[in-house]
Amino acid sequence: MTLPNSRNSPAPAAPVVERSALFEAITAVGDAAVPLLGDRRGATPVPGATWTVAEAAAHLAMANELMAGLAAGEDRPYGDGTPASLAAANAASLAELPERDPAVLAADIARHAREFTAAAGRRSGTEPVVTPLGPMDLDTLGAYLLTHMLGHLYDIAVALGRPHPIDRRRVELTMPFLRTAMPLVVDARAAAGHSACYRLRVRGLGGFAVTFTDGAAEVGQEPPRRADCTILTEPVAFLLIALGRYTATDALTRGKVLAWGRRPWLAARFPSLFTAP
Known part of the structure; x- marks a missing residue:
C-alpha cells in the first residue's frame, strides 16, 4: 500500500502536564514485560500471527531500542512507512537479532523503554523526529512507543493466557499517536x-x-x-x-x-x- 495524499490536521503533542504520565506509563509497560515473559514459554504461537512469543518479544526489544535511538537524536531509517516495507524491515531485524530467550528479551524491552524516557526527557516534546511512520514530534513518538508495546504485549498475554497491560489511562496516553497515524495508514x-x-x-x-x-x-x-x-x-x-x-x-x-x-x-x-x- 502506498501512503495516500491525506489532508491531515495532526493532533497536538501531549500537553506538558502529561509528559510525566506518558514516561511513567512507558516505563511501567516496559517493566510489565519481565513477569509476563518470565515463564520462558517462547515457543508458544501468537494467535492470529505467524510469530511465536519469543519472536514477538524479540521484535518488541528491537523496536524499543530503535525508538530509544530516535529519542536520542539518531538517524535510524526503518522502511518507508508502508506496511510492506515495515514487514520487510521487521523480518530483517529479527534475522539480525538471534536472541530468543524470553527472559533476556523482557529485560531488553524494559531497559530500552527506560532509555527512551531518559533520552526524551532531555529534549522538548515538540522537537520533530522522523519515525517508521513518518515525521512527528517527540512526545507523539512516545505515544507511538507506548501503543506499540501495548499491542504486542497484549498479543503475548493472550498467547500465554495472562492478563494484558491495557487500561483506560494508558489508552488515553496513546491518543496523540493514534490521531496522527490514522491518515497515514x-x-x-x-x-x-x-x-x-x-x-x-x-x-x-x-x-x-x-x-x-x-x-x-x-x-x-x-x-x-x-x-x-x-x-x-x-x-x-x-x-x-x-x-x-x-x-x-x-x-x-x-x-x-x-x-x-x-x-x-x-x-x-x-x-x-x-x-x-
Missing part, C-alpha cells in the same frame, strides 16, 4: 471513493472527528459538518480495534461499541478503511 484500496464524516467518541476520554473525502482522511477535533456516523467505544476496545486485534463486528456484538446518526451502518466499515501499522 488509510487503506487506499478499501477507502477508494469513500466520503463520510465520522465522530469518534471514546468513553471517558473525549473524542475527535475523521472525515473522508474521496478516499483521503482528515483528522480534526470537531467534524467540519454534521457527522454521518457517531461511534462510541469503550477505551480498551477502541485501542484493540485500532490495532487490528478486535473486529468492529466483535466489538459491536459485545456491546463495546455503539453507533448512531444518519448512516450508522458505516461503523462496521470504519476499521476496514485502515491498515494497522
Whole structure:
C-alpha cells in the first residue's frame, strides 16, 4: 500500500502536564514485560500471527531500542512507512537479532523503554523526529512507543493466557499517536471513493472527528459538518480495534461499541478503511 495524499490536521503533542504520565506509563509497560515473559514459554504461537512469543518479544526489544535511538537524536531509517516495507524491515531485524530467550528479551524491552524516557526527557516534546511512520514530534513518538508495546504485549498475554497491560489511562496516553497515524495508514484500496464524516467518541476520554473525502482522511477535533456516523467505544476496545486485534463486528456484538446518526451502518466499515501499522 502506498501512503495516500491525506489532508491531515495532526493532533497536538501531549500537553506538558502529561509528559510525566506518558514516561511513567512507558516505563511501567516496559517493566510489565519481565513477569509476563518470565515463564520462558517462547515457543508458544501468537494467535492470529505467524510469530511465536519469543519472536514477538524479540521484535518488541528491537523496536524499543530503535525508538530509544530516535529519542536520542539518531538517524535510524526503518522502511518507508508502508506496511510492506515495515514487514520487510521487521523480518530483517529479527534475522539480525538471534536472541530468543524470553527472559533476556523482557529485560531488553524494559531497559530500552527506560532509555527512551531518559533520552526524551532531555529534549522538548515538540522537537520533530522522523519515525517508521513518518515525521512527528517527540512526545507523539512516545505515544507511538507506548501503543506499540501495548499491542504486542497484549498479543503475548493472550498467547500465554495472562492478563494484558491495557487500561483506560494508558489508552488515553496513546491518543496523540493514534490521531496522527490514522491518515497515514488509510487503506487506499478499501477507502477508494469513500466520503463520510465520522465522530469518534471514546468513553471517558473525549473524542475527535475523521472525515473522508474521496478516499483521503482528515483528522480534526470537531467534524467540519454534521457527522454521518457517531461511534462510541469503550477505551480498551477502541485501542484493540485500532490495532487490528478486535473486529468492529466483535466489538459491536459485545456491546463495546455503539453507533448512531444518519448512516450508522458505516461503523462496521470504519476499521476496514485502515491498515494497522
